[in-house]
Amino acid sequence: MNKIDKLLNQNQQNILSVYFTAGYPELNSTTKIIEDLENSGADLIEIGIPFSDPVADGPVIQYSNNAAIENGITLALIFEQLEEISPKSKIPKIMMGYFNPVLKFGVERFCENCARVGIDGVIIPDLPLTEYKNQYQQIFKKFDIHFIFLVSPQTSKQRLSEIESLSTAFIYAVSTNSTTGGAVDFGKQKSYFSFLRQHLTKPFLIGFGVKDRQSFVDACSFANGTIIGSAFIKALSEKKDIKNFIQEITLEK
Numbered sequence: 001m002n003k004i005d006k007l008l009n010q011n012q013q014n015i016l017s018v019y020f021t022a023g024y025p026e027l028n029s030t031t032k033i034i035e036d037l038e039n040s041g042a043d044l045i046e047i048g049i050p051f052s053d054p055v056a057d058g059p060v061i062q063y064s065n066n067a068a069i070e071n072g073i074t075l076a077l078i079f080e081q082l083e084e085i086s087p088k089s090k091i092p093k094i095m096m097g098y099f100n101p102v103l104k105f106g107v108e109r110f111c112e113n114c115a116r117v118g119i120d121g122v123i124i125p126d127l128p129l130t131e132y133k134n135q136y137q138q139i140f141k142k143f144d145i146h147f148i149f150l151v152s153p154q155t156s157k158q159r160l161s162e163i164e165s166l167s168t169a170f171i172y173a174v175s176t177n178s179t180t181g182g183a184v185d186f187g188k189q190k191s192y193f194s195f196l197r198q199h200l201t202k203p204f205l206i207g208f209g210v211k212d213r214q215s216f217v218d219a220c221s222f223a224n225g226t227i228i229g230s231a232f233i234k235a236l237s238e239k240k241d242i243k244n245f246i247q248e249i250t251l252e253k
Contacts, residue, residue: 002144003092004120004169007043012203015225016216016250017044018232019096019207021064022081023073024050025236030081033242038091040246046123046227047082049075049097060230064237075105082117089118094148096123107136111143121146121169129159133166141168148172151204153192160199171196171204173223186218193222216249 007015018037022030030047037045048061050068082093095114102110102124114122122145127136132147140147146169151160153176163171173196175189186193186209196204206219207227219226228249235245 002120002146002169003090003118004044004094004146007092008170008203011043012224014220014250015043015203015205016041016246017046017094017205017207017225017227018042018246019046019048019061019227019229020232020236021048021050021061021068022078023068023071024064024233025067027068027071027073027077028081029236030078031085033236034085034089034091034093036242037246038089040243041250042091042246043225044092044094046094046096046229047078047119048229049078049095049101051098051101053098058230060233060237064233075101075110079113079117082119086116086118092120093118094121094123094146095119096125099124099127108139108142111139111145114145115143119145121148123148123150123172125150129162129166137166150174151196152176153189157199160196164200164202167202169202170224171200171202172227173204173206175206175208175210175219186215186222190222197222213249213251 020033034045048065050065050073052065052069122140129149137147148169148171149163149167150172151163152174173193175186203224205225205227206223207229210216210219210226210228211231216226232245
């Protein structure tokens with residue numbers, strides 16, 4: 001069974017997904033960060049594929065992308081690093097990135113490698129819905145790789161319905177129409193989250209703006225869980241202890 005399916009079958013509340021950029025802060029940081037997150041209480045890990053123009057991301061993640069590229073990371077090297085940890089890693093893992101590196105690598109080759117190294121799903125925000133459906137959906141299904149879709153406050157009811165019909169796992173709910181890393185008052189987004197709860201039958205996790213225990217609790221009160229990225233990368237930059245960082249967020253989870 002795909003490990004994301006197993007997670008969602010066992011737990012649909014207070015899920016914590018943590019994003020980091022592969023190859024940051026050091027070229028070979030990937031496996032150690034995965035190990036530390038897995039041992040610290042994270043439920044799901046998102047591994048970012050560095051890209052030179054991450055348009056949806058704020059300055060913290062942009063910086064980590066640029067630094068990782070300067071460190072020499074490539075998609076092929078990420079797969080080598082994941083292969084190293086795959087035999088001992090049990091936590092569900094997602095790769096997140098922009099479509100250009102995936103297309104250059106080859107979509108079927110990308111999915112084949114994902115399956116080989118224990119990747120359970122992917123998030124590719126800039127791959128159009130229609131293009132995914134018409135050209136790539138069957139490839140992802142062939143290798144049992146979930147494709148996770150994003151929705152935002154601007155997503156229409158019609159598009160939301162289409163996204164849910166294509167979704168095989170959870171849905172990534174972007175909290176605001178902004179880039180990653182900004183401050184978010186989740187209470188002011190109540191009508192948007194209520195709209196999602198009313199029209200979605202599949203689980204959804206809230207991303208953008210989750211940075212600490214309080215924002216984790218606030219977001220989880222509206223959704224099945226949260227995604228934290230910029231705050232974690234900032235913690236890595238400041239060489240903070242990963243276990244302490246995660247446990248401060250998931251206290252009394």
